[in-house]
Amino acid sequence: MKEKLKEIISEIRGYLDERDMEREKLIVISRDVIRLSGNAIVLIEKGDFKGAEENINKMKELVEVFLSELKNFPELYYSGIAYNMLTEYAEAILLFHIMNENNIISYKEMNISPVPYLLGLGDVIGEIRRVIIDMIRKEDFENAWKLFEIMEEVFFQLSNMDYPDALVPGLRHKVDTARRLIDDTKYFLIDMESRHFLKKSLSIHIEE
Structure with missing residues (x-):
């Protein structure tokens, strides 16, 4: 033995x-x-x-x-x-x-397998936000809104993946974070676009 x-x-x-x-x-x-x-x-x-x-x-x-x-x-x-x-x-x-x-x-x-793909998709939302912020800085609101729609669609699809962490570790946390990023980005985009058009409108009136 x-x-x-x-x-x-x-x-x-x-x-x-x-x-x-x-x-x-x-x-x-x-x-x-x-x-x-x-x-x-x-x-x-x-x-x-x-x-x-x-x-x-x-x-x-x-x-x-x-x-x-x-x-x-x-x-x-x-x-x-x-x-x-x-x-x-x-x-x-x-x-x-x-x-x-x-x-x-x-x-x-x-x-690759589905799990890291989903996790990578969750992280993409934050990177898209970075690009949108840069577009806002350049006053490219049209493309910023187009990209925001993609950001929202990615979030929407991920938020429907209601599985426990044991199956898709970390996805729920990424979706919760993405929800905040979506809201923050939308409000910021609306605010900055409004300011842009207000500024443009005021400059036209001043010139007149």
Whole structure:
């Protein structure tokens, strides 16, 4: 019995050592993907879609490597490392297609599972708000309202996903945050547009 138990524990140790090495490798890849995602989002918000696409293409290559590495330890797909990285990955790609093509792509097209896709979609709302604020600063209210409609639609669809955190961890919190962002953005947009037209109207009267 002693020898058998020793063999079992030795086998488990070998498995865990291998899994730990794999985990460390995945952490390095995930950090690179998260960094590239952040870079891509900043470039998208600046309107530099070419630069953003370069970062996204690098991300795609790394995610392919990441998913390939997971084949030996598929249970790691559902770890925080994978979900956090794939959420950031989804956010950058979704924002790119919304801003550059006025289009939305599916989780299947990204080759990821539905959960990180939904979480990334939840984060996109905050990034869209940033772009709207910049449009307001430039007094581009027409496009700001168009983008706000997309922001509202994303929120509406996510708010209908009534599932517990055990199934979609963190989504409820993201939806609650998004609700506040939607309200704040709408009021700010209405207020700044009203001020803009009032200012314009006053300047016309002064000229007359």
